[in-house]
Amino acid sequence: MRDTFVKTLLAEAKVDPNVVLITGDLGFGVLEEFEKELPSQFINSGVAEQSMIGLASGIASTGKRVFVYSIGNFPTIRALEQIRNDVCYMNNPVVIVAVGSGYSYGSHGYTHHALEDIAAMRALPNMNVVSPADPVETEVLTRFLVKDRSPSYLRLGRSGEKVLNRNIPDIVEGRFNRIFSGEDGVILFTGSIGGNVIAAREALMSRGIEISIYSVPFISKISAIDLQALDNTKPIVVVEEHTIRGGLTSAVLEEIALSRLEMRIIPVTAKQNNLGNIGNQSYLRDINGLGVDLIASYFLER
């Protein structure tokens, strides 16, 4: 996802000189080409995330579309008040890009696990929280964000994510993106945990169970129309690599309440009780309630 984002942004920035990329001193082996090709549209602000966000918003106020790149919680929670006041209150066109959603940086430890970032960003006014599921969605959404002017948060995995979308999807802002259809239940998910979701679907297929899969790339704009269209006689499972507090599950439940929808969901979210856990992403997903078997189990007789 990371490489797709940078490649797409570079292509867009070559034709739009108003695109500026700022890094908080991260992106080794990832951002060099951008810097080399477009040095005047690239700034390394140093390891100073709070000032970086203020800086980005100041630049954005002069008519630029500014992308701020860092990893984990550094460009979000570390700089939360700067995002709230300088970006959202001023409503300036800044896109905050965090690489390393969920347990992407698993072995780096809890400081590097992004499990509360959606909650923090989703709480802010004017903020569009955007979370692609795979490299295909990443490309489409990066292009969307270059054209858009809203303060935004782009939540990316790291690298090696499988392609889940078989075609280039026609993604509409605020709508779900259906990746697979099926009659035996529904999974709504966001982000790179889609890899496990698809694996769960495949496991169920071998048992004759076929479920629908929807990616939810716009977390701060949940569509009541899309929710209403789901078959609520079968399980509706919401999967996210984020705590249950304030993420996709919360967003869906809020929309259900506000639109008075008659439906129930089953949340599958990251546990937060073993903060010192170390291991790769797959291991940490497994032990924190996001494993493939667990996801699949909600569609079996229990």
Added chain:
Amino acid sequence: MRYGLAKTASDAEALAKAARIEILKMTSRAQASHVGSALSVVDILSSLYAGGANIRNDNADSVDRDIVLLSKGHAASALYSVLAIQGFFPLDYLQSYCEDGAILGGHVTSTGVNGVELSTGSLGHGLPYGIGIALSRKLYGMEGNIFVVMSDGECDEGTTWESALLANHHKLNNLIVIIDRNRIQSLKDTEETLRLEPFKDKWEAFGWKVHELDGHNHLYLLAAINETCDGPKVIIAKTTKGSGVSFMENSVLWHYRSPNSTELDSAIDEVLAEK
């Protein structure tokens, strides 16, 4: 500067005097805090809006205007008074300061207020934002200076020193920081709270051009503002909190208190009596 230094300084003097009276009335009427902070910074803002900065109501939308950010957002009454007197918005707006449904609140907001470039109120935000504008203008060939007016207490914030590095690194000679050095912060003297001295040395060590001067002297302020240099510049404006009203001067109390009607009358008399 459109006119000579002396003429601009005398305009600034008159502007500051008129603004002081508005500040006193606003804070008294609204029973709002921070009158001391506003009186402390009002000469700095007056110097800028009387011509020290190239920003007037008639060029407020031009891309090469000078930009003034009041980072110490709690001194909102000073900025609002100066802007209203200079015609950026109707003087009437000042009457409803801090009231229910008012346009102007206790901390600087840009929402619906002509002339205000950045909403502030949490300290340490103005400088990084100003650096963003200054850097963008430098990178993309736009004219105009950026002025960031800060408090000295604000220099406790980490972003101030992150920014000190950033501005010097990018040699932002279109950036001028003016620090309202009244030496009093929320509870006590700055030096008792979190020592800033040797203050000038710190900025110089970060590579900034430093001026230290009387922050109530418009001629000195304007001369320092006008001087060109090849990197960022900071003016440490030595000021008196509550300046112009003897019983408010150098007192933490007037960071919070607002004048009652008797105090208001005597405060206005003092301001008017000053030459």
